[in-house]
Amino acid sequence: MTQSGHLQFKDQLVYKSAVSHQTPARLPRGRPRSFDTEAAVERAMGVFWSRGYHATALPDLLRATKLSRGSLYAAFGDKHSLFLRALDRYVANALTRMDIELAPHSEPVDGLRAYLAGYVERTSGANGRRGCLLVATAMELAGHDAEVDRRIGRFFKAMEARVAGALSRAKAAGKLDDGVDPSSAARILVCFVEGLRVVGKTGPTTITSQATADALLDRFIK
Amino acid sequence: MTQSGHLQFKDQLVYKSAVSHQTPARLPRGRPRSFDTEAAVERAMGVFWSRGYHATALPDLLRATKLSRGSLYAAFGDKHSLFLRALDRYVANALTRMDIELAPHSEPVDGLRAYLAGYVERTSGANGRRGCLLVATAMELAGHDAEVDRRIGRFFKAMEARVAGALSRAKAAGKLDDGVDPSSAARILVCFVEGLRVVGKTGPTTITSQATADALLDRFIK
C-alpha cells in the first residue's frame, strides 16, 4: 500500500487529515495518544539534519523518537512522509526567524545585520559542521523528489522576498549606496548566505565569517 | 579484508602505486587490461555526481562503467575508494579550470568575470539542477568521512587562494574600489559562488544569475 517509492500524494493527504487540528470536537473512545507528535517530528528532524535522508535508517529514527516501529508508521505513514514533515518544520523555523529579524517595522539595516550574524553563528565552528537540513536536502534530493523540489523552491523565493523587502526599506530610508538594486542585492545575499552553509562544513572561525559578512554588507550600505 | 568501513589508507596506497606512472619498464605477462581506468573513473564520477554517494548503488556503477563486478573491485578496491578517485578528478578539473581562467599573466578582472560567468553557466537551468559533486559531497559526507573532509577543506582553500590572487593583482593595477580587501573579497566570492550552486538546484535562468553575479562584481571593481 504505502510502498517506499515516491507517491507522496496519498501519504501527504493521510497525514494532513490525521494530524492537523487535533480533536475538532471529535472524542476518540480508546486509549489516547501518549506521545507528542510534534516532538517526535522535531527529534526526527535532528537525525535527518545530521545524517541526511538516505543515510538515516529506521532504527536511527526509532531511537531518536523513542517510538516503536508500529507507532511511528501509524503516526507518519512512512520514512519519506516523516522526512517531509521534518523538512517543513525546519523551513517554518527558518522563515519565522527571518520574520523576526527582518520585521517590517524595525530598522532594516539592523535587521540585515542580525540576519547575517545569525547565519555566521550557524555556519561557523561546530554549528557549521553540523550543516543545514535544507541545503543538504537540496543537494541530495532535489531533482529526484518532486515534493522536495517544491519546498526548496518555495523557501528560496520566500527568503529572497524577505531580504529584498528589508533592502527596499533601507533604500527608501536612504541607507543604501547609489546604484544598489534591492532585488538584485537580495539575490546576492541569499547566495552568499547559502554559500556560508557550504563552506561552513569546514568549520571556519566565527571571527573570519563575521568579518566576511560585514565586508559584504558594507559594500551595499552607505 | 576491505570491508565497507572507512579504512581508506590501505586502498589509497594500493591504487596510487597501481595506477600512477603506467608500465615503468615493467611488462606484465598475462592478458593486459582491456579498459581505460581513467575513463571508468570519469563515468563513475558522473553517477556519483547526479545521484550522490549513498544513493548510488553498485549496479549503477557497473552499468555506467560497463565493467563487471570483479573488474571494478580489482581495479578500485571498493565503492568508497572509487568515489574518492571520482572526487579527486572532479576537484582537479575544477582547479585546472580556475588556473586557466585566473592565469596570473592575464588581466585579473577579465579572469574574475570569466570565473563568475563559468559558475553562472554551470548553475543555471539544467546544468544548475544537476548540481555539483563537491558541494553535494560536502553536505552529504563532510563530518562523517575524514578523507572527504580533507579534500573539501583543501579545495575551498585552493579556490580562495586563486581568487584572492586575482583580486590582489587587480588591486595592484588599481582596478579595485577603495577599501576592498582582496582576501576578504575572495571569501565573499567563494561563498557567493558556492551559494549559486545551492540555489542553482532550483534551475534559475542564466540571465538572472548573470545579472546577480555582475551586480556583485561591480561592487568591488572600480
Added chain:
DNA sequence: TCCTTTCAAGACCATTCGGTCTAGATATGG
C-alpha cells in the same frame, strides 16, 4: 466491567546492499 484504542517489543517479510568468489572465455608473452 467491557469496549476500544494505543502502546512497546520484536518477529517477520521481500528486497537490496556492498562485497567475494568461481567458471569459463580470451588475450598476451615466452
Added chain:
DNA sequence: CCATATCTAGACCGAATGGTCTTGAAAGGA
C-alpha cells in the same frame, strides 16, 4: 603450446534496508 593474467557473467554471502504484522499490556470512555 603453455603459463599467466584479465575479462564477463552471475552465483553467492551476511548484513541491512523499509515496511508489515502479531502479541499482550495498558489506558481511557461508556
